[in-house]
Structure formats: structure tokens, C-alpha cells
Amino acid sequence: MTCNPLEDTDLHGNHGLTRRGQAAIKLKSSPSLGVICVFAVKVYLSIHREDAKSAKKNVFSKAMDLRLGSTDFLIREDPYHPCDSVSHGGLHVNQFGTVFTKRMAIVIRHSVACVLLWVLFPGISLAGLPADVKALLDQARACEKAQDYAGAERSYRQALMLAPDDPEVLKRLGILQQTExxxxxxxxxxxRVLSISAQYPEVNFFLGASYLGLNQFQKATESFQAELSTPNPHPRCSYYYAIALVSLGRPDDAIAQFNQSLIRNPKDADALYQLGRLHMNASLETIQRLTELDPDSFQLHALIGEVYANNKRYEDSLKEYRAALAKRPDAAGIHYALGAAYRNLKQIDEAEKEFLLALREDPNDLRVNLYLGEFAVGRGNFAGALQYLRVASAAQPGAARPHFLLGKCYHALKDLEKAKTELLAAATADPNDAQPHYLLAQIYRAQGDTKSSARELKEFQKLSLAEKEKIYERAKTTPQ
Known part of the structure; x- marks a missing residue:
């Protein structure tokens, strides 16, 4: 086995890039990945402090100026002085592996720049190599571990003198050069390896990574495609193929490849991060286009209201939704959005008014009926809640909440059999909810079934304790 010394790998093959491995790739044509998208959203969400029209025009020009369309990929300032640097591919790299421009030293972490990977080569047999060649490969790996890359290269070249066309020796030399x-x-x-064996394991992937390092994105995509056609492509191939596609201005194709990477590893945080950036930037571009068309349009007010609501800025979302409604009084969905914002602000009377107006638009809407049913239950109007909750339950029979509220209503109205039926359905739909079991314990006790009552009470206590433990664990891990 051999390793790329740019990345820390444990015996199980887990990867973590070292500082030296944070090589840089400038994206020359990547308007889709906005590194500063989060900044843009934060700035945009402060527009209520400024004049609305002028702010909506200015904020997105700021955001777009800070996207990857610029020549600098700014992450954070480098704490090291960029001395003793070498130039490569139009970027400068100092002895810390830090890439910097004339404006700012930068470090790129877990980004498209991280194309130099520490890899193990399972399944590559060295049994056919002469003993002296294998000894030189072991010597080269020892040099890599000591970060003596010049010594490692000498060993690989000596091995090539003995086995000039061996693809494994060539591959390891190529990875070392990529490391440097x-x-x-x-x-x-x-x-040269591929001229010997067109599908030699992982070589097309590493060739694509080198093309990324040279900003030759079309050639990189061709290499990654070739790698994906092999029987066992490199596990990160789809991810870096997507990075190359983004660089070529093909975000839709990139999204498909990031999703392929997630199929292989659903916990791939890098792929999720890149997908989030792509979708976020697409949203920003859409809002910018709406702003350019008409900064006071119904569509823009409605969309920004949703942005505020998603960020729990409910007072601000109300202002935008009201402005949207003023532009288009018969627009479907705005009354529901207003009601949801009022509900989150615990302004129940105002929320109920909006939901009743929303109910005229769609009498069978699950959410509207559920919320109106909740309000009626909260006021103790159990009989009045039934009409709403029955509609909600019929709209989505597998949802636990409508069944629970129906059970609560029937229990209050002394219809114990109907209450029991609904509460059992709620417990089945959500096995982790303790509330149905508490009411079931009361119903069984009222019916004289002490054994079932005790069972439900015990289940209630168990689930309540588990929920408290989850809350405690979340509190411990949530930043203060």
C-alpha cells in the first residue's frame, strides 16, 4: 500500500487533509457557488433598517460582487506571513501550504481546492514485482511519512529504472508529484499509466484532480467521467466531478453528481455543503432578477416574506406579506402565510382570522384545518374543533397530530371509545410521543381496565424520560 502524504489517514482509511494538502484552485467561471451567500442573506435580512426599495437594489449587488465570479476565493485571513512562497498555476503557495493573492492570504478548507487526497490502495497487488522494486516502494513510503518528498521521488525513479512500465510505480510517482x-x-x-492500462484503478480520478489544479476543467470532467466508467471508481469521484462541472457553469449537472456522492455516503458533509451553496446562490440570483424587474412587485414581497419567515423574522415577514397582499388582494396562499407568522408570534386571534380567510381558498387544506382545530382545543371548544380536525385527519391519515387532538376532544366530550381509537392511531403514527399514552392510561382507568392503564402510564413515563434526555443532550451540544 502507498499513501499520499498530503492527508492524514488512520489505519481504517479515514481521511483528513493536512495544511500542506490544502492546495488551491481558482474558479474562473463559477457564478453558481457563492461563498458569501450566507453574508448576502444576513445583509438582505437587515433591509428593514433601510429604505426598502434602495436596500433591495443594493444588497444583491453586494452579494453578487462577492461570489466566486471574482478572482479571489476569500475564506479567512491567513495567520501566517506569506514568506518563502512558490508560485504555481497563477497562485502563490507558502511553506504552510497556504494560498494567497496580492490582496489577502487565504486558506481553503474542505473546498474544491482540496483535490490532493491521502489514499490507500486496497486490492493493488505487488506480488508480481521484483523484491528490489518492492523494497524501493517501501523506502519511498517511509520518506513520504517523514515528509521527505525529494527522497521519495528518488526512490520511485530508482524503482522505475528497474520496472519502467509498471503502472503502480508510475501511479505512486504521479500522486507524489501532485502532492508537491x-x-x-x-x-x-x-x-503514461493510462497508455499502459486505460482503466488502471483510480488513475483517471487523480488525472482529473491534476487537471483541476491546472484550472483545465473540461479535461478534468473527461477524466472523472472515465473514472466513473471503471468497475470500482474512486469514492470521491462524483464529488470532484461536480466541482469541475460547477467551474464550467453547469450547476444542474453538478447537483446531480453531488447527489450521487450522497447516495454513496449520505453523511457526506462536503457534498451537502456544496449543494446548499448551489441552491442558496440560485435563490439569490432569482431574487436579484425579481428586484431588477420591479423592486416593489407582489412576487418579490411574497418571496422576501418567506425568506424572513424561514429565518424566524416573523414581524418582518408580516410586513412583506401585507405588502404582497396589497399588490394582489386575491393571491392564494398569502392569508395562510400571514396566519402562520401570527401563530409563531402567539397572536392567536390574528392568526385565526387569517386562517379562516385561507380556509375559503381551500376548505380541505390540512395545515389550515389543523391550526384552526388547535386553536379551538386551546380555548376548550372541543365540539367546535372536531369539524376542522376531521378534515385534517382525512387529508393525511398517517399524521399523528390530528389523531391526538381528536382523541383529546373525544376524551373531553366523554366519548371514550372514539377517544381510544384516535389516541391509539396517534401512538402508532408517532411511537416516540408520550402524550397519547397518558390520555390512554386515563381512559383505561375510567373503563376499569387497570392493567392496560398501568401499561400505558409506564410507557408514558418511559417516553417522557427519553424526551427529557434528548433535550438535555441537545442543550449540552448546542453552542451558547
Whole structure:
């Protein structure tokens, strides 16, 4: 086995890039990935402090100026002085592996720049190699571990003198050169491997990574495509293929590849991060286009109201929804949005008024009927709640909440059999909810079934304790 010394890997093959491994790739044509999207949203969400029309025009110009369309990929200032640097591919890299421009030193973490991977090579047999060649490969790996890359390269070249066309030796030399940011040299070596064996394991992937390092994105995509056609492609191939596609201005294709990466590893935080950035930036671009068309349009007010609501800025969302409603009084969905904002602000009377107006638009809407049923239950109007909750339950029979509220109503109205039926349905729909079991314990006790009552009470206590423990654990891990 051999390793790329740019990344820390444990015996189980877990990867973590070292500082030296944070190589840089500038994206020349990547308007879809906005590194500053979060900044843009925060700025946009402060527009209520300014004049609405002028702010809506200015904020997105700020956001778009800070996207990856610019030549600098700004993450954070480098704490190290960029001394003793070397230039590569139009960027400068100092002895810390830090990339910097004339304006700012930068460090890129877990980004498209991280194309140099520490990899193990399972399944690559060295049994056919002469003993002296295998000894030189072991010597090269020892040098890599000691970060003696010049010594490692000497060992690989000595091995090539003994086995000049061995693809594994060439592959390891190419990865070493990639580690040292010698992308052109690594490209030549990888292409030589492929001339010997067109589908040699993972070489197309590493060739694509080197092309990324050279900003040759079209060639990178071709290499990644070739890798994906092999029997066992590199596990990160879809991810870096997506990065190359983004660089070519093909965000839709990139999204498909990020999703493929997530199929392989649903916990791939890097892929989720990149997907989030793509979708966020697409939203920002859409809002910018709406702003340019008409900064006081119904569509823009409605959309910004939703942005505020999603960020729990309910007072601000109300202002935007009211402005949207003033532009288009018969617009469907705005009364529901207003009601939801009022509900989150615990202004129940105002919320109920809006939900009743929303009910005229769609009498069978699950959410509207559920919320109106909740309000009626909260006021103790159990008989009045039934009409809403029955509609909500019929709209989504598998939802636990309508069944629970119906059970609560029937229990209050002394219809114990109907209450029991609804509460059992609620407990089945949500096995982790303790509330149905408490009411079931009361119903069984009222019916003289002490054994079932005790069972339900015990289940209630168990689930309540589990919920308290979850809340405690979340509190411990949530930043203050």
C-alpha cells in the first residue's frame, strides 16, 4: 500500500487533509457557488433598517460582487506571513501550504481546492514485482511519512529504472508529484499509466484532480467521467466531478453528481455543503432578477416574506406579506402565510382570522384545518374543533397530530371509545410521543381496565424520560 502524504489517514482509511494538502484552485467561471451567500442573506435580512426599495437594489449587488465570479476565493485571513512562497498555476503557495493573492492570504478548507487526497490502495497487488522494486516502494513510503518528498521521488525513479512500465510505480510517482503541486508533471505520469492500462484503478480520478489544479476543467470532467466508467471508481469521484462541472457553469449537472456522492455516503458533509451553496446562490440570483424587474412587485414581497419567515423574522415577514397582499388582494396562499407568522408570534386571534380567510381558498387544506382545530382545543371548544380536525385527519391519515387532538376532544366530550381509537392511531403514527399514552392510561382507568392503564402510564413515563434526555443532550451540544 502507498499513501499520499498530503492527508492524514488512520489505519481504517479515514481521511483528513493536512495544511500542506490544502492546495488551491481558482474558479474562473463559477457564478453558481457563492461563498458569501450566507453574508448576502444576513445583509438582505437587515433591509428593514433601510429604505426598502434602495436596500433591495443594493444588497444583491453586494452579494453578487462577492461570489466566486471574482478572482479571489476569500475564506479567512491567513495567520501566517506569506514568506518563502512558490508560485504555481497563477497562485502563490507558502511553506504552510497556504494560498494567497496580492490582496489577502487565504486558506481553503474542505473546498474544491482540496483535490490532493491521502489514499490507500486496497486490492493493488505487488506480488508480481521484483523484491528490489518492492523494497524501493517501501523506502519511498517511509520518506513520504517523514515528509521527505525529494527522497521519495528518488526512490520511485530508482524503482522505475528497474520496472519502467509498471503502472503502480508510475501511479505512486504521479500522486507524489501532485502532492508537491507539480500538476503538469503528474499529468504526464498519469497519462503514461493510462497508455499502459486505460482503466488502471483510480488513475483517471487523480488525472482529473491534476487537471483541476491546472484550472483545465473540461479535461478534468473527461477524466472523472472515465473514472466513473471503471468497475470500482474512486469514492470521491462524483464529488470532484461536480466541482469541475460547477467551474464550467453547469450547476444542474453538478447537483446531480453531488447527489450521487450522497447516495454513496449520505453523511457526506462536503457534498451537502456544496449543494446548499448551489441552491442558496440560485435563490439569490432569482431574487436579484425579481428586484431588477420591479423592486416593489407582489412576487418579490411574497418571496422576501418567506425568506424572513424561514429565518424566524416573523414581524418582518408580516410586513412583506401585507405588502404582497396589497399588490394582489386575491393571491392564494398569502392569508395562510400571514396566519402562520401570527401563530409563531402567539397572536392567536390574528392568526385565526387569517386562517379562516385561507380556509375559503381551500376548505380541505390540512395545515389550515389543523391550526384552526388547535386553536379551538386551546380555548376548550372541543365540539367546535372536531369539524376542522376531521378534515385534517382525512387529508393525511398517517399524521399523528390530528389523531391526538381528536382523541383529546373525544376524551373531553366523554366519548371514550372514539377517544381510544384516535389516541391509539396517534401512538402508532408517532411511537416516540408520550402524550397519547397518558390520555390512554386515563381512559383505561375510567373503563376499569387497570392493567392496560398501568401499561400505558409506564410507557408514558418511559417516553417522557427519553424526551427529557434528548433535550438535555441537545442543550449540552448546542453552542451558547
Amino acid at each position: 503541486l507539480k500538476f503538469p508533471e503528474s499529468v504526464e505520469v498519469f497519462r
